Amino acid sequence: MPAARESLLDAAYTALARRPWSAVRMVDVAASAGVSRQTLYNEFGSKDGLARALVRREADGYLAGVERALAGSGEAGDRLTAAIEWTATVARENALVRAMLTGCWTERLPAPPLTAVSSTTTVPAQRRADGPLPAPHDFVRIVRDRAVTALAGPGAAPADAAELLRSCELVVRLALSCVAAPPAEGGTAELVRAVLPRHLV
Structure with missing residues (x-):
């Protein structure tokens, strides 16, 4: 029941924007999504299961945005700048993403x-949500590795690959610093240029 699941996650996200999670009631989430409370429990098992699924969905959405930024047209620096700007924007607008990236x-x-x-659910999406959730260091590794894959040219020398890996990790860590203290207008591109190897700028 993917449509009902997405509707329930949307309703939970909207409810969380209005009140603390401790005050979000399952019956209200189900009513807002236009489904029965039993459907909600069938999908998520419990309020904790709903929370895990919501966090997993927001993590996946953030990483999909990183992929789009890295797959864009332009030079390596432009694509990395887009990924940093996406990170800062989504963290500013989405409290769950901000918490996942910072651990706060x-x-x-x-x-x-x-x-x-422990999961006994038969719902594949919930089994995935019940698995490990990413911590801040996981996001650093995942985004760094995706950036390296997106930017590495065919037949890159091992020394170039190692330099790219270090540079991409620095860029990801810059992105996280931009979550806490956004740079001035145009400052993101300057930061990226400062850490990228010259041949990629």
């Missing part, structure tokens, strides 16, 4: 454990 969870947010939880 407020009492307003659900804070599911990042380790896998």
Whole structure:
């Protein structure tokens, strides 16, 4: 029931924007999504399951945006700048993404454990949500590796690959610093140019 699942996640996200997670009621989420409370429990199992699924969905959405930025046209520096700007924008607009990237969870947010939880569900999407959730260091590694894959040319020498890996990690860590302290207009591109190897700028 993918459509019902997405509607329930949308309803939970909207409810979270209005009140702390502790005050979000399952019955209200189901009513807002236009489905029965039983459907909600069939999909997620519990409120904790709903929280895990919501966090997983927002993590996936963030990473999909990173992929789009890295796949764009332009030079390596332009694409990395787009990925940093996406990171800063989505973290500013989405409290769950900000918490996942920084590890700073407020009492307003659900804070599911990042380790896998025991799952008996038959819903494949929920089994995935019940698996390990990414921590800030996981995001650094995932985004860094995706940037290297997107930017590495065919037949790159091992020394070039190692330099690219270091540079992409620096760029990802810059992105995280931009979440906490956004640079001035145009400052993101300057930061990227400062850390990229000269031949990629």
